[in-house]
Ligand SMILES: O=c1ccn([C@@H]2O[C@@H]3COP(=O)(O)O[C@H]3[C@H]2O)c(=O)[nH]1
Ligand SMILES: [Zn+2]
């Protein structure tokens with residue numbers, strides 16, 4: 001079953017040229033949105049992808065470029081899509097902060113008895129490291145990432161094949177282990193051009209990966225000056241916003 005990925009955005013948090021780094025994963029007729037940032041509703045609109053084409057949303061952490069579009073989605077599902085309950089895959093450590101620190105301010109409505117995440121979504125709780133079949137032919141595993149101290153954040157392994165960093169500091173040991181063991185064939189990794197990479201992997205850190213592995217690394221979550229770095233990424237390439245990639 002071929003996994004396909006279309007980035008609805010590839011930009012860093014403050015990018016003004018690219019949408020937020022959020023991904024559509026297509027597998028066996030199922031469509032999973034990885035992260036739903038502030039620009040996700042507009043990006044999907046530009047791609048002519050209706051909300052109802054998405055079967056589930058997975059959240060990696062609660063920065064707004066990853067969850068800022070959730071309020072609009074929740075309201076549209078409730079009031080414009082006849083209370084359609086979309087699946088929402090949430091790491092267990094994010095359940096409390098996603099509602100109480102992020103969405104509750106806009107979505108809570110006691111008069112309509114809307115007081116929790118489950119009142120808007122069909123919440124499916126994921127435990128880190130435990131491989132979970134989210135749809136026939138689509139498995140995901142959450143890997144805790146180092147991003148912001150004391151704030152849970154996750155990278156994802158899709159179908160034991162594609163590593164998707166989301167927002168993560170450079171973790172050379174993990175990346176090499178996944179590559180050398182043959183566990184993952186492709187690595188979609190966030191990339192910050194300035195060094196040091198304080199909360200993201202920096203380009204100079206990623207360039208220390210062995211050359212054969214770099215051929216399997218596709219860079220994402222980049223800032224607006226990406227054009228200055230074309231040809232300066234070793235054997236790594238930049239993923240293009242909106243293009244459909246197949247991972248056989
Ligand atoms: O300790 C911090 C916290 C945040 N930031 C910036 O805010 C952004 C939030 O979204 P992001 O995680 O995609 O990227 C982050 C960085 O650009 C930072 O530089 N240092
Ligand atoms: Zn981000």
Ligand SMILES: [Zn+2]
Nearest residue numbers: 061063147167
């Ligand atoms: Zn982040």
